[in-house]
Amino acid sequence: MGLMRGAETHKVLVDGPDVGVFHDLRLDHPVGAIAVASWYRVEGDRIAAIRTVFDTAPFAGEGGAPPAETAVDPVCGMAVPTAAPAAIRSHAGTTYYFCNPSCAAAFEREPERHLAPSR
8 A cells, every 4th residue: 555645736826937836645644644835847848847845744753743733824725833834914803824925925915815715
């Protein structure tokens, strides 16, 4: 049996030849799932470069640090540790946590768009 059970894509961002994908990998592991950010550089009709980033801390296992409390970034869907977010914003009496300042800025411009249920 493999370790990965599936993937759930939350957001795909395209900026010219650069593509960013934010997704969760569902695992056959006590961790359950991990948030992943991938960047692709497309040249012509081929992927020329890939960079994937994810936090390995949940795999620390027994004796490792307890899992951090997280919130979901309303812009990209990534899990953000509430103890050390890249940015925090309040809207309508609720605090929101962001993985980076760009997501916080996008939220500030159109908070209702990012809080609307997915279609």
